[in-house]
Amino acid sequence: MAENKEPNTAEPRGLNFVEQEVYNDLQEGKNGGRLNTRFPPEPNGYLHIGHAKAICMDFGVAEKFGGTCNLRFDDTNPVKEDVEYVDSIREDIHWLGFDWGDREYYASDYFPQLFDLACRLIKEGKAYVDDQSSEEIAAQKGTTTTPGIESPYRNRTPEENLDLFLRMNAGEFEEGSRVLRAKIDMASSNMHFRDPIMYRIIKHPHHRTGTKWKVYPMYDFAHGQSDYFEGVTHSICTLEFVPHRPLYEYFVAELADETYCPRQIEFNRLNLTYTVMSKRKLLTLVKEGLVAGWDDPRMPTISGMRRRGYTPESIRNFIDTIGYTKYEALNSVSLLEHAVREDLNRIATRVMGVINPVKLVITNYPEGKTETVEMENNPEQEGSGTHSMPFSRELYIEREDFMENPPKKFFRLAPGGEVRLKGAYIIKCEDVVKDAEGNIVEIHCTYDPETLSGMPGANRKVKGTLHWVAAATAVDAEARIYDRLFDVENPAAEPDRDFREMLNPESLIVKTVKVEPYVAEHAAQGTKFQFQRIGYFTPDYDSTAEHLVFNRTIGLRDTWEKVQNKN
């Protein structure tokens, strides 16, 4: 593009529909040309991959058009909320690669203004105190085809309503005994307009405001106004809020004018196969000990994925791939896993680990001799270098890589056959040693000393290449092999089954893996390894120098052939 200080009037291409709406508003000069979004989590649980979709949208659109994005904790229900969640939410957003600068806000910051607005609406005859129970109120709601019934308390005077509301907040009445409702229209075709509840009594202390308030605003009364108080111009949320939008606009209209008015735009939420995304269900898994915590690597939480070894780039790439629409959908978790593999393939250091070992002895290799061979760290990354790996007479290979009576096209090791040990020599199987039960305990081979890299036989072709580690120097590590937490494709679509019954009993299998010394020496938190032919691994938080623990982030799919052909 040419140097051009004029405002860019060319319409950017490839915008999703939300970005297009935002762009149009900016073009029209709405809100004085300002763009301010917000991400509004309720601190009642850890963030999950669905939230990541919202985060990428809220922060992404602001970045794209030079606006800002606030982090606003939607802390209007003290019973369920906790600072532990606030802290985790901050950490997860940063880890995903987004920053809200000094714009960290809390809906509870606006309790005074919201309360004032409620009092004003009462005085204007637009809100009333209802003494009925929530059950009675629900029973009067009507249906989409029949109008609701007006509350017997609907026509109280503003004076009486104000007096009662102030006393509600003074703690005079029990929880559930009274609510404040907006006086709108019990016959409205939009159910949300049938005198929605604005405030309820809660006597549980709030994690920020303590016992100051005894009444707390409902989502519909808090959200739009909080947007307004904060200067938010675009309040982007998920499709279930479409029917709430008229109410959002109704309340915001009490504050806004033609110079500034926030607007709500909705996109489809992320649903993933073999996953539950409801915070209530995730909390149940944690509370009942069905997983090891919110950051259990099998959880769909951001913290779980981080612990498992997913990268922020892979999550963002996945979200880019699925995009934003106005239609609910169920996305395949394989797409996410694909994005994870792609990124790890790019960055992970290639190493050797043997997960189901059998001893292999090279009978013509001198006893007591050790040499080192050089291993490429990452063929996908130029300049990533090599590391050395010890080679000696006794090694481990995978049990599955040997067959005594192989079928045709078995290109691994078999009696009389040859394979290359990756990065080292070509070996030939001469014999097997069995125990009394007939189990193979050792495989005896000879090696061709001319086949190491740089030697005359280096390019001699054999069909198979095996990974291996030297027995004497191998280090035992715990390997946690994860699979999907649920074994039902769409757990949310099975309302008659308890979701606990759909848990995959094999979602975690613990094994011991024999790793090359380099792995033990480089097992710092956050390191990404590819254990060749087995999968991508990262050290778990439980890992120590004495007891190494690795999470398998994800398996390699169909890479066997690639490894074979590359030597």
Ligand code: ATP
């Ligand atoms: P709750 O049932 O507790 O309200 P929630 O998942 O809606 O759960 P919030 O903390 O209210 O949690 O969500 C914060 C933001 O994240 C909201 O704007 C919400 O629309 C968005 N969000 C939540 N779940 C998803 C999802 N699966 N896909 C996309 N966005 C989501």
Ligand code: MG
């Ligand atoms: Mg919500």
